[in-house]
Amino acid sequence: MFKNILIKINGAVDGIRGLISFMTRIPMGNFKSGFEEISKYFVFVIFIGMFIGFIGSIVAYPFFYLGIKSYMLIGALVLFVMLYIQGFHHVDGLGDYGDAWMVMGIARKKLEVMRDKNMGVGAFMFIFFTELISVASIGYLYEITYSNFLLFAKFIILVESCSRLGLLTCACCGIPSKDGTGRYFVKNTDEYHLFIGYLILMILSFVMNIPKIGVICSTFTVFFGVFMAWNSNKSLKCVTGDVLGASTELTRALVYIVLIFSLYIY
Template sequence: MIDELKGLVLFMTRIPVGRSKSDFEGIAKYFMFMPLVGTLISLFGVFTAYILNYLGFTSGNIIGTAVLFTLLYIQGFHHLDGLADYGDSWMVTGNARKKLEVMKDVYMGIGGFVFVFFVELLSLFSFAYLFETSTFTLFLKYIIIIETCSRLGLLSCACCGIPANDGTGRFFAKKSNEYHLLTGLIFSLGVSILLQIPKIGVLCSILAVFLGMFIAWKCNNKLGCVTGDIFGATAEISRMVFLIVIIAFTPYFSLIG
């Protein structure tokens, strides 16, 4: 189990946790730990924000840019590439086969560029806004819960999606089931309780499950399956959605205590 968990971290991040001999079949058995992988990634964003704040940086744009870049870098830009491929498939007219072929090619079309540009730009400015309008401690907690729940959305998509015929994503879609999703949901809620932000945690966790289900449903209908690129796109879109939702709903939470 330890070796397979190491394999999951190595595949999903650039974190050097040693070598793993596990194959994708073995790694996929523990896909329910994806929310905690998101938690692990978030700690690097927290560290970046803490260092910059300690050095006296007070610009939300600088902090937001640095935090987002750190998160994307630690995950190896895997999900960013998936978001670009997913965006290209949206803009292609034709059957499912043609859309899947576009996702597999090495080029980025206008659809992929627009998806990456606006999703990440909204995420950047949202991080900047939260930094400037929240206490610093609360801002750090937001980074953690958002990355945790974005991987819960990815897990939900894998659980509800139809496996593709090829690609590494098929192993995770085949192995993921309701037990994995429930376990991942418990992990996410546990993180929010430890952070002492249960209301935000419950909101983002439930939203992550339904967002992942929705993207899987759309892809099942349009593409006939879900792929690794779609999982990556789900994580990136989820982060953006959670940031916007937190900005929108935090004032109401403060009113009800």
């Protein structure tokens, strides 16, 4: 019995290592798990978001310490570091999603455009404006938390975690595609994983002492993730890996807007 438990623990650790390796540029060494096994631990993507948000916020600390007020520069640097850690993995999906969004026609035609290696105007505009919103929002948060680095870090960690909750929600509510790596994550993610992900965000919000803002941002994230899945199920007849990537980037940008509005309400 003890041996079986040990085997299961080793399998889980290997699967989580595989997930981290797939979702980031963090070196995790050799692992045996394939996408089928990795996808079973998809809920741990929330913790990956926390870690990336933490690293991104640390980048801004020297600017806080020196009193530098170049807000857009700081926003760009923080976002670049976070995107770099994730290997620009989801940005690529956002671009493909943007191209497919601009196509008028049946689902098969949209999917063909999404898989095309060429970058169209839809991809450029989606990436440019989505990431611009994030850059400007991070810069604004730096401005209003100018004397409180800890609060700034809490906001960055919260939003980056929410972006992964949006990814998890989209996978939970989506229809698996017939091919591609994304189908494993959609197929093996259900309401239980979504509940656990939402619960983790609630706990994080209370631990960081921003419960009201955390509840608002997390709840909005779930609704937006459901919308992303519903829209893709309707227009593409499935949720692909590119849609999952796009959900991460779009969720981040929109949650930053919700966060900023929430700060004025509360």
